[in-house]
Amino acid sequence: MTQSNETTSYRDIKETVLARIRSGEWQPDSLLPNEQDLAVEFSCTRTTVNRAMRELADEGFLERRRKAGTRVLSAPQRQARFTIPKVRDEVEALGGIYRYALVSSVAERAPDWLCARLALKPDQHVMHVRCMHFNGNTPFQYEDRWIVIDSVPQVVNADFASIGPNEWLIQTVPFTNVELSFLASRADESVAAFLDLPIGEPVFTGERITWLEGQPVTFAKMYFAAGYRMTTQF
Amino acid sequence: MTQSNETTSYRDIKETVLARIRSGEWQPDSLLPNEQDLAVEFSCTRTTVNRAMRELADEGFLERRRKAGTRVLSAPQRQARFTIPKVRDEVEALGGIYRYALVSSVAERAPDWLCARLALKPDQHVMHVRCMHFNGNTPFQYEDRWIVIDSVPQVVNADFASIGPNEWLIQTVPFTNVELSFLASRADESVAAFLDLPIGEPVFTGERITWLEGQPVTFAKMYFAAGYRMTTQF
DNA sequence: AAAAGTTTAAAGTCTACACAAAATGGAAAT
DNA sequence: ATTTCCATTTTGTGTAGACTTTAAACTTTT
Numbered sequence: 001m002t003q004s005n006e007t008t009s010y011r012d013i014k015e016t017v018l019a020r021i022r023s024g025e026w027q028p029d030s031l032l033p034n035e036q037d038l039a040v041e042f043s044c045t046r047t048t049v050n051r052a053m054r055e056l057a058d059e060g061f062l063e064r065r066r067k068a069g070t071r072v073l074s075a076p077q078r079q080a081r082f083t084i085p086k087v088r089d090e091v092e093a094l095g096g097i098y099r100y101a102l103v104s105s106v107a108e109r110a111p112d113w114l115c116a117r118l119a120l121k122p123d124q125h126v127m128h129v130r131c132m133h134f135n136g137n138t139p140f141q142y143e144d145r146w147i148v149i150d151s152v153p154q155v156v157n158a159d160f161a162s163i164g165p166n167e168w169l170i171q172t173v174p175f176t177n178v179e180l181s182f183l184a185s186r187a188d189e190s191v192a193a194f195l196d197l198p199i200g201e202p203v204f205t206g207e208r209i210t211w212l213e214g215q216p217v218t219f220a221k222m223y224f225a226a227g228y229r230m231t232t233q234f
Numbered sequence: 235m236t237q238s239n240e241t242t243s244y245r246d247i248k249e250t251v252l253a254r255i256r257s258g259e260w261q262p263d264s265l266l267p268n269e270q271d272l273a274v275e276f277s278c279t280r281t282t283v284n285r286a287m288r289e290l291a292d293e294g295f296l297e298r299r300r301k302a303g304t305r306v307l308s309a310p311q312r313q314a315r316f317t318i319p320k321v322r323d324e325v326e327a328l329g330g331i332y333r334y335a336l337v338s339s340v341a342e343r344a345p346d347w348l349c350a351r352l353a354l355k356p357d358q359h360v361m362h363v364r365c366m367h368f369n370g371n372t373p374f375q376y377e378d379r380w381i382v383i384d385s386v387p388q389v390v391n392a393d394f395a396s397i398g399p400n401e402w403l404i405q406t407v408p409f410t411n412v413e414l415s416f417l418a419s420r421a422d423e424s425v426a427a428f429l430d431l432p433i434g435e436p437v438f439t440g441e442r443i444t445w446l447e448g449q450p451v452t453f454a455k456m457y458f459a460a461g462y463r464m465t466t467q468f
Numbered sequence: 469a470a471a472a473g474t475t476t477a478a479a480g481t482c483t484a485c486a487c488a489a490a491a492t493g494g495a496a497a498t
Numbered sequence: 499a500t501t502t503c504c505a506t507t508t509t510g511t512g513t514a515g516a517c518t519t520t521a522a523a524c525t526t527t528t
Contacts, residue, residue, distance in 0.1 A: 180466050201436075
């Protein structure tokens with residue numbers, strides 16, 4: 001049979017299941033009928049039911065365990081997906097004109113705190129790149145980044161005057177793991193100057209560490225201009 | 235055939251594809267072989283290839299279009315998934331003892347800014363609930379929440395002294411849409427007092443709006459204690 | 469050229485069936 | 499009473515094949 005007309009598609013099943021959960025017909029923690037029974041109810045194959053339920057589980061609505069069956073999660077652990085766009089895209093999405101400016105780019109011994117943070121040996125070197133991202137002429141983000149030279153030797157020849165370190169890294173080295181944090185920090189003298197804020201002003205700050213197969217690649221601090229909010233809908 | 239030994243599973247395919255992307259064998263924007271050809275290469279069915287590629291596309295590595303084929307995304311739009319745990323879980327995950335305390339709970343006319351924010355009529359009423367979440371005796375989060383009485387009439391009888399408004403809402407009304415924002419704000423007098431901070435201190439702040447089928451349900455501001463960071467790995 | 473229609477390649481989804489893997493709950497052994 | 503073991507149930511994944519939908523590419527008409 002086809003999925004177009006009289007048949008139940010995995011989408012229909014997802015909707016129906018969600019509706020039953022929302023209506024309270026299927027209470028949190030309650031055990032759902034097994035796939036075979038649902039397949040009969042929806043008059044489709046178990047394969048189709050499986051896809052629907054699997055996706056609902058991925059999306060955080062259900063918990064499934066072999067032999068134990070499928071339950072409604074009591075606290076729908078709905079995970080917000082924040083797309084982490086490149087700064088350029090973020091500015092352009094706001095309808096602005098993206099502009100990039102290099103502040104400084106220096107090779108240096110990794111500072112102690114960075115060695116600790118990235119598990120570097122005390123004599124390893126990093127490229128320290130500071131730069132600004134503007135929306136038109138308004139400061140949008142100040143970026144303070146360290147790139148591990150042993151992991152990315154080509155970085156010593158990179159021209160960060162013409163391309164931002166993030167864009168350069170993305171097209172140069174792949175990565176396997178990322179840790180991303182957000183926090184509220186206080187603008188120190190230099191952050192305040194770059195973002196045109198009073199010293200001590202709250203600054204929405206992101207920290208990003210990237211690895212390639214266990215090797216630390218880069219650590220970046222991203223300071224956002226006043227009023228920035230990171231938003232997602234789901 | 236089975237997925238255990240000699241055969242290629244959709245997981246194997248995902249790994250192989252990712253490895254090829256990372257190694258540069260499959261460049262960004264390049265067109266990949268179609269599912270049928272990959273099925274031959276991996277000696278499995280197209281169904282299996284389809285699942286692998288579909289998941290990689292969901293995860294943001296590939297872009298697929300019917301007839302146009304599958305391409306490697308140039309900027310791996312990897313979306314960070316932040317699980318938004320309930321405060322209790324978050325505190326307990328830190329190894330702390332969760333404690334909740336109601337500050338106040340009052341029914342009132344919705345303030346103008348809230349009417350604007352939630353598209354309420356000027357005469358609609360809300361339950362304004364303020365409360366604290368502690369890690370042991372250390373302030374963890376101060377929550378300032380408004381619940382739309384027309385959307386959740388039972389709220390007038392809720393006993394927020396014994397259960398937090400978030401937990402109460404989760405087990406009382408379902409929701410269909412959420413908007414979640416994070417920003418850095420400045421501690422005003424009351425926030426500073428509740429979180430035991432100096433006035434003006436940067437505070438990591440979350441705002442959450444929840445709807446049920448287009449009906450606004452609740453607006454919450456969550457102020458996190460000093461040093462809080464929201465972290466995710468991927 | 470530009471617009472409108474047609475073909476066709478690729479992904480999307482479904483059926484029907486099979487075997488695999490996990491884990492629960494009970495039986496057996498200690 | 500506790501541990502070990504085993505049967506059984508339920509989800510997980512795979513095969514093989516078909517039809518559907520989308521949209522790119524080509525063809526015809528204007």
